[in-house]
Amino acid sequence: MTTDSLEVRKVLHPIKTRLLRVKRITELSPAMRRITLAGDDLAGFISASFDDHVKLIVPEGLGETPNMPQQGPSGLVFDAGRPKPAMRDYTPRRYDAAAGELDIDFVLHHEGPATDWANHAEPGHFLGIAGPRGSFVIPAAFDWHLLIGDETAIPAIGRRLEELPAAAKAIVLVQTMTDAGRIEFTSECRPEVHWVTEDTTAAGGVSALETAVRNISLPEGEGYVWAAGEYSDIKAVRQYLVGELGVDKKRIRASSYWRKSAPNTHKNFDD
Template sequence: MESQATARRVQRVRHELKVRDLTVARIESPSPNFVSVTFAGESLRDFVSDSFDDHVKFMIESSSAEPVRRDYTPRSFDRRAGELTLEFALHGQGAASDWARQARVGQKALIGGPRGSMIVPMDYDWHLLVGDATALPAIARRLEELPANAQVEVFVYLDDPADQRELPSAAQVHVHWCGSTDALVDAVRDWAVPAGEGFAWCAGEAASMAALRQVLLQDKGLPKEAARIAVYWKQGASDFHERLEG
């Protein structure tokens, strides 16, 4: 019955797919290896982002015939100001990371989506958030949105300890910073599943997400409807994204 209740509670909604022509309005650096870029434009008037787990396609011109397309989480959207913020993790070399390193106010970019939203209710007895640097913007957004009575456990792997930051939240949050993917998986393995109904959200590199899927769904016995485990990237592959919760 618990599995059925969880399945009913998570809602998936579809949005009209649009491509929006935006302009860089502001650039900030929340930590040494992250760049936060805020975009503005009239096309944001009907923009919708209902979930911290949403993704937009960030598109920039490239030397090939097709533009570069990468998935990014809307870190925040201010409807009144008409501003959308994306946060770029500057890990390794890549077209989107290279663009973010040299981004300047006034530059143009195209944003597509989100195509849909997976709305995870906030009234679970507990919440688990796990990921690497690429998942940190979504984790930070979720923590900002959760209410004061929420109980949240957070595990994050970062290459550089200098990127550790305050994660503001009204919720009751315990944050664990991990220094390797193995340490991340081991920390979640050592975590004791709390009583009650909860939801686990994990995102990051393919191999570590596969290991976390084993830990959470097999070893700890979480129902698959109570988890979303997403691959945001894979070693040696670009524009890679898949879900592993099934």
């Protein structure tokens, strides 16, 4: 293995907005539903990493066309005559260029514009997307991959597991709100998967996810840790891995995908 093959790469893409329609809805679990989007606008879509996100542009009313922005010289420009739409970050779970389909997997158990839309979506309904603006590409060549997250990270983790080669070693830790939120991952690399259930009674505010991370031993060799989920949980997991276990900051990507009691938050702890 060369050092070059372990370099993470940041790739920028021109921002493009796309108006899509729901083609299919698949229930993955009581906590998650997959919405397959399609439309001519999807042509040329690029997503280079499981870590990518698109901004969903949510219609104001069910079945309505969202207030789609135009790309201006300094960012997205919205029709001033209409309310600015809610925009939320979601993982491009699967893009199939030949079929012209993009899957987005939605966690369903809270209220918010994106979740409410997903809960009531029907085939034919409109949804806008913008991006991905850039990709953080983590090589597959690491000796091991540790993937950590809550339900919002299941789409990214599921995609990563499908993209890793058969020879890869992957350890996966996922926290769900209830046992019913667990899904089957598909992968050629036969990952070691540990599911834990959120423990709202845990003493000292230590999440079940953090406890699970503290209970595993990192394999030998050069590895990479990817973690995403609720702000405080991921911050604590990162603090343990970097501060206590000594994981090299260049070998971890930890992101807050949402934050309790705060809408629409996104933070990469390593930027």
